[in-house]
Amino acid sequence: xxxxxxVAIILQGRQAGKKVVIIxxxxxxxxxxxxxxxxxxxxxxxxxxxxxxxxxKRLARRSKVKPFIKVVNYSHLFPTRYxxxxxxxxxxLSSETFKEPSQREDSKKQLKKLLEERYTGGKNxxxxxxxx
Numbered sequence: 001x002x003x004x005x006x007v008a009i010i011l012q013g014r015q016a017g018k019k020v021v022i023i024x025x026x027x028x029x030x031x032x033x034x035x036x037x038x039x040x041x042x043x044x045x046x047x048x049x050x051x052x053x054x055x056x057k058r059l060a061r062r063s064k065v066k067p068f069i070k071v072v073n074y075s076h077l078f079p080t081r082y083x084x085x086x087x088x089x090x091x092x093l094s095s096e097t098f099k100e101p102s103q104r105e106d107s108k109k110q111l112k113k114l115l116e117e118r119y120t121g122g123k124n125x126x127x128x129x130x131x132x
Contacts, residue, residue: 008080024039
């Protein structure tokens with residue numbers, strides 16, 4: 001069910017109700033985390049509504065996205081039927097990303113750039129809208 005590129009919703013924790021893309025799944029667990037889990041990248045703050053009347057500066061400000069990266073237990077994920085192409089996401093995140101805080105920040109910045117590019121391009125519209 002949890003394949004890379006699949007969109008899921010987080011059910012527990014600070015990001016509950018937020019959409020995420022599964023980057024890597026670990027079905028058997030690891031030495032540190034002995035439960036099935038997935039490395040995910042999601043949207044903490046969604047872009048705001050824009051209209052035709054808004055200027056370019058305001059439109060750019062409202063199109064910002066705040067991403068997060070996390071390791072999540074499968075029992076806290078709800079899979080959806082949607083999926084997102086993972087062209088640049090695979091290279092950004094790995095299990096080593098979580099060891100060093102500076103690496104984590106760098107990968108978040110790259111992820112932010114990728115997601116904002118995708119949003120302004122008009123791809124995966126559903127992914128960039130918050131749940132009701």
